[in-house]
Amino acid sequence: xxxxxxxxxxxxxxxxxxxxxxxxxxxxxxxxxxxxxxxxxxxxxxxxxxxxxxxxxxxxxxxxxxxxxxxxxxxxxxxxxxxxxxxxxxxxxxxxxxxxxxxxxxxxxxxxxxxxxxxxxxxxxxxxxxxxxxxxxxxxx
Numbered sequence: 451x452x453x454x455x456x457x458x459x460x461x462x463x464x465x466x467x468x469x470x471x472x473x474x475x476x477x478x479x480x481x482x483x484x485x486x487x488x489x490x491x492x493x494x495x496x497x498x499x500x501x502x503x504x505x506x507x508x509x510x511x512x513x514x515x516x517x518x519x520x521x522x523x524x525x526x527x528x529x530x531x532x533x534x535x536x537x538x539x540x541x542x543x544x545x546x547x548x549x550x551x552x553x554x555x556x557x558x559x560x561x562x563x564x565x566x567x568x569x570x571x572x573x574x575x576x577x578x579x580x581x582x583x584x585x586x587x588x589x590x591x
Contacts, residue, residue: 507537510568516575520554525573528552537562537569545573554578 512533514522529545531538542560549558557576562569 508568509533509535509537509571510566511570512573513570514573514575516577518577519580520552520575520577525549525575529573531571542571549573549575 509531510533512526512529512531514525517525528548530541530548531545535541546558546560549555554577555575556578557574559574561572561574563572564570
């Protein structure tokens with residue numbers, strides 16, 4: 451049996467090439483460790499990726515303000531955005547266009563704020579003026 455001297459002067463029995471003091475052993479040890487831990491790291495990252503991704507913002511409440519003639523139920527019916535849906539800028543843009551294209555409103559805007567772990571939307575509408583009464587004076591029939 452041969453012996454191998456370490457850096458600190460300790461004598462190690464030289465039984466095979468996989469000895470902690472040999473550079474080949476260190477390289478092999480690190481490669482094996484890396485190849486064993488790499489799949490575990492990849493699987494863990496893949497499993498946690500959906501949980502780490504962006505959180506979905508849920509619409510908790512929709513309030514409508516400024517309507518006088520047009521009922522709130524009509525406005526809600528025309529909107530694609532509903533309570534409980536995931537917030538979408540594109541859908542909200544479509545809703546504003548749809549409400550404006552109804553022809554009853556001069557202005558339509560939406561305001562949002564955090565509410566109960568989600569989002570509260572406030573739809574602000576300004577109705578077009580309407581004629582209540584026409585009175586003609588000075589003409590005789």
